[in-house]
Amino acid sequence: MMNLALEIPYWGQSLLRVLGGIGAVLLPAGTIVYLFLFKMMSFMQSRLGPMEAGPFGSMQLLAEVGKWLQKEDIIPENADAKIYKIAPIIVLVSTFLLVVVVPFGPDAVFTNFSAGVFYALAIGSVSVIGILVAGWSSANKYSLLGGLRAAGQLIAYELPMVLAVVGVVIQAGSMNLQDIVVAQNSGSIFGWDGVGFPFVLTQFVGFLIFMIAVQAELTQVPFDMPIAESELVSGYMTEYSGFRFLIFFIGEFATAGVFAFIASVLFLGGWGIPFSWFGWESLDAVDNWMNIVGPIIMLTKMLVLTGIIMWVRFSYPRFREDQLQRFAWKVLIPLSLANIAVTAILKVAI
C-alpha cells in the first residue's frame, strides 16, 4: 500500500491551498471551454471546430486568452468607471470563494466549514450583485435590462436550489460537505455495500431540481434570457471588452465547474470510493493516497455533469421570460418543498 504520510508545515499547506484553489477554478474552466464549447458543440453541428493551434486545436485556448489580453480596455464615456471596473472582479471572486468549501480528498480540503453547504449557497448569491452593477454601470439600456433580467432569474432559481439541497442535508444529517461524502460512501443499499449509497438514488428529484437550477444560475441556454443576443446584444456584458470580458467569460465556465463539483459532492459521492472496498471504517481510516485519487475522481464527475449542462445548452431553444419565471415559482419550488416533506417523513419513519 502506498503511503504518502508527509508532514507539511503550515506555510506549505497554505501555499498548496492557494495553488489548489487557483487550479480548481481555472482547470475546469479551460477544460469545459475546450472540450465542450469548442469540440462537442462543433461535432454536434457537423464541423471540426478549432484545428490549427496545436494538435486538434488544443492550444486554441491560449490563443484566445492572448487575443483578449491584448485588446483595448474600453470604458464607455458615460459609464460609472469605478464600478464598471470592479463588477467583473466581484463575479470572479465569488467563484473563488465558492470553491473553498469543496472537499477533494480526506485531507485535501481548503477549509472544513461545519455549515459548508449553507456557505456555498450563500456565496453563490453574491455574484448577482456583480452582475447587477455591471449592467447598471455600463450606462446602456441593453446592459441594464440584461442585469435586471439576470437578477430576477437568479433570485427565482436560488430558492429551488437551496430547497433541493435540504433533502440531502436531512438524509446525511449534516451540512458539512465532508460528512456528506462520508455518509454516502460508508452507506449500504439494503445491506449491500458494493457502491456505497450515493444520494442520487433517493434524492433523484432533488438532483434534477438542483441541476436545472444550476443551469439557470449559470444563465446557460435554455435560461439565457439575460444575455439573449437577438434582443439584448449581450446583456450585462454588452459594453465589456478585453480582459474584463475575459474575466466574465472565465467566471461563467469556472462557476459551471464549481457547481458541478458541489453537485457531485451532494449527490454522486464526491471524492470517495465505497469505503467497504478497502475496509475503511471512518474518515480517519481512509488511506492517504486518496488525496491524489480523490481530485481525479472529482474531476471525472465534474466533467460528466458539465457535459450534461453543455449538452442541454446546445440542444434546446430559449425560454421566454414569463415561462422561465413560471417554471421556477410554480413547478420547481412546490416540487422541492414536496421533496423535503417526503424526505423528512421517511427519515423519521425508517
Next chain:
Amino acid sequence: MSSLFAADVNIAQNVGFYIIAAIMLFGALRVVTGRNVVHAALWLVVVLGGVASQYLLAAAEFVAISQVMVYIGAVMVLFLFGIMLTRATIGEESDLNNKNWSIGIPVALLLAGTLVWVIVDQYGGEVLTSPEEPMSTTAISDVFLREGLVPFLALSFVLLAAAIGAIVLARKD
C-alpha cells in the same frame, strides 16, 4: 487598554476587530453622505459584509453565513434591483437629502447612545475568552428547536403574515 493585551486575550482577534470596525464605520458614513443611490447601496454591502466578518471573528460561523445569505444575497440584491428598476441615473444627484434630517440625526444619536450605554452597563467589565472551535450548526438547531421553539414559531408566523400581507397589497384584482 490593558485588558486588550491580557494573556488570555487573542490579540490578533482584537486587531482584526478594530480594522474591520473602522472599515464598517467609514462605509456607514459613505452610505449617508454619498451623492448616488447605487453607490450608497454598495457601501451598505461593505458594511453588511463587515458585520459578517465580525461574526466570523467571534467564531459564530452559522450566523456569519446567514448574514451573507440574507442581507447581501437577498436584501441588498432586492435593494439594487428596486433602485435600478425605478431610478437608474449615473453620476451625482442633488435631491437625495430628506427635509427631516435635522430631526433624524438627534434620534439616531440618542438611539446609538442608549444602545452603547446598555451594552457597556451590562457587559462592560467582561472579557470574552476565545472559543475553542466554532459553535456547530447542530448545537444551534438543537437550541432553537427545544428551548427557543415557541419564539421561533411566533417569528415564523409574523413572517408568514408579512408575506401574505405583501401579496394582498400587490394584487390588483
